[in-house]
Amino acid sequence: MRWPPAALSSAEAASGTDGSAVLLEGIELRKSFGPTLALDGAGLRLRAGEVVAVMGPSGSGKSTLLHCLAGILRPDSGRVTYRGTELTGLPDSSLSRLRRTEFGFVFQFGQLVPELTCLENVALPLRLAGVRRKDAENRATEWLARVEVGDVAGKRPGETSGGQEQRVAVARALVSGPKVVFADEPTGALDSLNGERVMRLLVDASKETNVGVLLVTHEPRVAAYSDREVVVRDGISREVELAG
Amino acid sequence: MTYPGDRSRRTLLSTLGRWFGDLAIGVRLVFGGGRGSVVRLALTAVGVGLGVMVLLGATSVPHMFQARADRDDARSVSATIGTKPVHGVDPVWVAARTEWFQHKIIEGSLVQLTGPNPPHAPGVARLPRPGEAVLSPALANLVNSPEGELLRPRFSQHVIGTIADDGLLGPNELYFYVGTDFSYQDHATKFYKFGDTSHGRTLTGLEWLLIALGAATFLVPVAVFVTTSTRFAASTRDRRLAALRLIGADGKQVRRIAAGEAFVGALAGLVVGAAMFLVVRSLVPRVAFSVLGGGIPAGDIRPDWPLVGLIAVVVPLLAIGVSILSLRRTVIEPLGVVRNAKQSRRRLLWRLAPVIAGAGLLTVQADKFSRGIDGSGQRPVIVGIVLLLTSVPVLVPWLVERVVWRMRGGAPSWQLAIRRLQLDSGSSARLVGGVAVALAGVIALQTLLTVAQSRSAPYRDTPTTTSVVSWYNSVAQSERLISALWRVPGVADVDAEVTGVIENEGHKYALTKVGSCAQLEVLAELDRCADGAVYYARRPASPHTQDDHYFVPAAGQHVWFDRDADRHTAQWTIPADLRVAGLKSAQDSRGETLLVTPAALSNAVNVSLQVNATVHGRTDDPGFVERVRNALFPFGWNSDASDSNSGSDSTSLLISRVLNLGSIITLLIAAANLTVAALEQIRERRRTLAILMATGVRRAVLASSLLWQVALPIAVAVVVAVAAGLGLATLLLRVTETPLAFDWATVAEFSAAGLTSVLVVTTLTLPSLWRTSGAEGLRSE
Amino acid sequence: MSIGHTLLGLLEAGPRHGYDLKRAYDERFGHDKPLHYGQVYSTLSRLLRDGLVEVDGVETGDGPDRKRYAITSIGVTDVEGWLATPEKPEPYLQNTLYAKVVLAMLSGRRAEMVLDTQRAAHLRVMRQLTHRKSKGDLADQLICDHALFHLEADLRWLELTASRLGQLAEEVRA
Ligand SMILES: Nc1ncnc2c1ncn2[C@@H]1O[C@H](COP(=O)(O)OP(=O)(O)OP(=O)(O)O)[C@@H](O)[C@H]1O
C-alpha cells in the first residue's frame, strides 16, 4: 500500500468550504537540485487571513516549497498562482516587485543584512520599494516598538541576541504591509516565551490585516497557532483530513 | 501586468529618486558594519589607490620626458639656431664633451668666451673662463668625495659655481661647463645662443614594441588591481545582495546597489591614489637617485590633467562595471548564494576569446607591421598585447577550478584548502590574478629586452682593454700621446694607429695613415721608403674608386685637414714624389689610402690627426680605464677612452632602463596589491577560521591550509603567466621578424619571485589571522 | 488500547494460533502487562462473531486450542480504519500509539501515516488550547501550557518513534 499522493484534492476539499479568496496556490510543483529531487509534485493553497503550517521531517522539501511559492525559486514544472495570476512565467523583475510589495519574509537563515542597523534592516523593504528614507525609518521604528525590540534599533544584527534578531526579522517582514508572509522556522532559535511572542505577532497580523501566513515549523506548539497544517514528506505535500 | 501597490505611472523624477535611493542603500552598505566595514573600505581604497597612483604616474611620464627633453634642448647648441649673430652678444666657442667615470656618464660643454657678454646658458650664472669650471652639484660632490679620486685630475679647475636645476636633467645629473683655451677652434663652434630643437631618433620596430609592451605590462595589471580591489569581500557582498534579492530587490536594483557600493570604493581609491601619488612624487627625487642619468626632479612629475580627468571617470566606471558584471549569479540564483551552495562551473569558451583574438591579431598583423612602422600596424598590435595580457586573469580562475575540481581527501589542511577552493575558487584566483598578469607582462618584456640588448650590445672585451680615440692631434702630439699611453701604470701593450682625413678644394675626401716606414710597410709594399715619403696605396687589382665623395690624391695637390669654411689657405700640399704602392691585405675596407711618413707633414699647418689605440692592462683593475683617461687628459678634452662597458646607444639604454625599472615596480605593486587582497581574504574568512580555532584545530593546520589555498592558484597562475608571457614574446618577435631567444634564467627568476612573493605575503598575513580569529570572530559575520 | 485491533493487526502478517498470538503480543506490547489466555480467547471469539477473523484450520492434538485464526477482508478494513483514526489527544497515549506504529509497520504500511493523522488530531486540540490561552487569564494560560507541552511531547515522541521504526523497516526491507 502506498502513501496517498493525492495531496491537492484533499487540500481543496479541506478549504472548499472557506469563503475567503485564495491568495496563493501551488499545483504539482516539481523541483530538483542536480540528482536531489526536492519537490515531487507538491502543492498548497493559502487564503487571505489564514495561517498554514507546513510540517514534515528535515530535508523533506519544506523550504524548497516555500521558496517556489514565493517566486524565489523557479519550479521545474507545476504552477504557482498569486491572486489568479500565474507566477511561473513572469519575468524576474515582476517577481521581484511582487516580493517587494506583496510578500514578507522571515527566513530560516541569513536574513538580516549585517552591515545595516536593525532599524535600517526593517526599513529596507520600504526603501527598496522607493519610500523616502525618513518615512521608511519612521514606520520601521513603529514596527520595532510593536515587536518590543525598540531598544536595538541602532544596533547591528551582530550585536543583538538571536531572539531580538528574529523579532527584527518579523518586523521587517510586516513593515511593508504584505499580503502574504513566508516564515521559515521563525522560532527556530527562540525559547518558548519568545517563540510565542513571535507567533502572536504573525497571527495577529494575519487576523487583523487579513494576511496569509505560510509557516514552516518543526514544533507542534508553534504549528498550533496555524489554522491548518500541510505535511511535506519526500517532496510531496499532503493535507490530513479528520472526520468531525 | 500590475499588482496593487505598483504605481503604474511613475514620473521621471520619481524614477530618478528611486535610483538615487538604491545607490544610497549601496553607499550605506559600505559604511555599515562598524569597524569591519571601515577596514574593508580602507583595504579597497588602498588596492584601488595603488592602481590610481600608477596611472597618475603613467600620465606624468610624457611630461616628465618632455621636461627633460626641453631642458636638454635649452642647454644644447644647434648649428642652425645658435650660429646666427645676435646683436650685443659676444659669441662663445662651444664643444660638447662626454666624459666617463666608472661607467657613469658625465656630460658637459667646453666653452671659450670671446667677450664680456656671452649668451646665457641655462642654470649657469657665469660661464667659466679658461681654468675655471661650473659643475653640477652632484659632480662637485663626486669630485670631492673619496670615490672621485680618479676623476679629480680631470676636474681640477677652479670651480666658480654650480649649475642650477633648470640647467640639469635631474638633480643628480653629472654635468659641467669647463672654460678652455682651444688651441684652435676646429672642433668647437661659435654660438650666439644656447638652445636647440629636439631631434630624437625614430624608434626601431623592436623598440617601439618594447615601449608598447612595457606600457601594457604596466597598465593591464593596474586594471586588474583596480578590479580585484573592488571585488574585495566579494562573497560576503554577494550574499548580502542575494539576501536583498530574496526580499524583493529586482536585478536592476541589486545592480544599482552594487554600483553604489563600488562607487564609494572607487572614490576612496581615487582619493587614496592621489594622496599616494603626491607622497611618491615627493619621495622620487630622493629615491630615484641615479635613475635616467640624474634622477627625476619632483617638478617634472606632473600628471596630464585631461588624462587625470579620464582616470577619475574610468576608474569608478571600471569598478562599477566589474561589480555589476560579477553579479550574474547573485541575480540569477540568489538562494544558492545565500545558502553558499556550490556554484555552477565556469565556462571556458568566452574565456578563450581574448587569447584567440589577441593571438590572431598579432599573427595577422605580423606581415603588415614588419613592412614598416606606419600608424596602421600599431593599434592592432597594442590591442593584441592588451588582449593577451588580459586573458591571463581571465583564464586563471577557470584553470584553478579545473585543477581542483576532482581533487579530494588528503590531510585535513589540504582538504580544507581544496574544499574551499572548490566552493569559491574565484577569491583565490582573483588574489593571484594581479601577480599573474604582471608576471606574464614582465616575462614577455624581459624576453624582448634580451633580444633587443643582444642586438644593440656594444663589442665586449676584457675589462682591462681600453679603446682610445683622440682627435685633432699634430704629428708630434700623436707621438707624445702614444708614449703617454705606454706610461700608464699597469699597461701591458698599446696598439696604436694614427689616421687622418684630408679634403680637397672640391670638398672630397681621402684617407691617410701616418706612421714610420716600418709601421707603414706592414700595410703595403713600399718602394724605397724613407721619412718624408708619401705613397698612394691601393689594392693591385682594384680600379680607381668611383665614389663621389672621395678623390684620388695627386702630387702637388692642396688639401685641408678637417677643412673649415673660413680658412682659405691650404694646410698641406701633397709632396711631388707621391708614389703608388700595393696594399698587402684587404685590411682596410676602402682600400685606397694615402700613406704618409711624419716628415712629409713637416710643412703642413694645423695638422689634425686621429689616434686610435687599444690599451691592454696587466691586471683586472677596474680603475685602469680611469688611469688611461687621466693620462690622456693633459692633451686636452679631445680624447675618449672607453672599456667595453661604457657607452651604449642612449635611446635603447633609456628604454631598457625604464623597462627594467617598470618591471620591478609592477611586480612590487602586484605584491602590495596581493598583500592587501590576502588581508582582505583572511578578514572575510574570519568567522570560519574562528570557529575552527574554537573547536581546537591546530594553528599549523589552519596556516598550512591557507598556504595551500594560495599556493595552488599561484602555481596555476605562474604556469599561465609563463605560457602567456613567452607566447606573447614569440608573437611579438614574429611581428618584428626577429629570431627568438628565450632567457630561461630570467623567466625562472621572475617566476620564482612571483611564487615566493605570494607565499611570503601569505605567511606575513598569518599574524593578522591569529588576531582576528579570536572569540570576536565567532560572533559577527 | 484496543486488544482486538492489536490482535487483528498481528494476524495481518499471517494466520496464527491463539497461543502464538498471545506470545507475539506479549513480546511487542506486553512488557508491563502480559495478556491472559482468557483475554485472548474472549477477544478472538468476539472477532469471530463479528466476522473480522475466521478459523483457518484445526489441528488435532492435546492443547487447549488447536484452532488457527486468519484475518478476513472485513478485518483488514477494520484495522486500516483503526490505524487511520487518531486517538483522542490525551496524556499517556503511548501504548496505543506505539502499538499502532508497530502494527502499521509490521503490516507493510508506512508508520508516518499514523503519525500524520495523530498529529492532525493533536493539533486540533492544541489549536483550541492555544486559542483559549490567548483569551484566558494567567491561570488558564498556565493550565493550557501544561496541556500543550504534554501533547507536544506525545507528538514528538511519536515522530521520533516513527522515524526510528521507519529506519528499522528500511533496514529490514533492504
Ligand atoms: N541549493 C541546493 N542544492 C542542492 N540540494 C539542495 C539545495 N537546496 C535544497 N536541497 C536539497 O533539497 C532537499 C529539500 O531541502 P529543503 O531545504 O527544502 O528541506 P527542508 O524541508 O526545509 O528541511 P529543514 O527542515 O531541515 O529545513 C534536501 O534534500 C536538500 O538537500
Ligand SMILES: [Mg+2]
Ligand atoms: Mg528548511
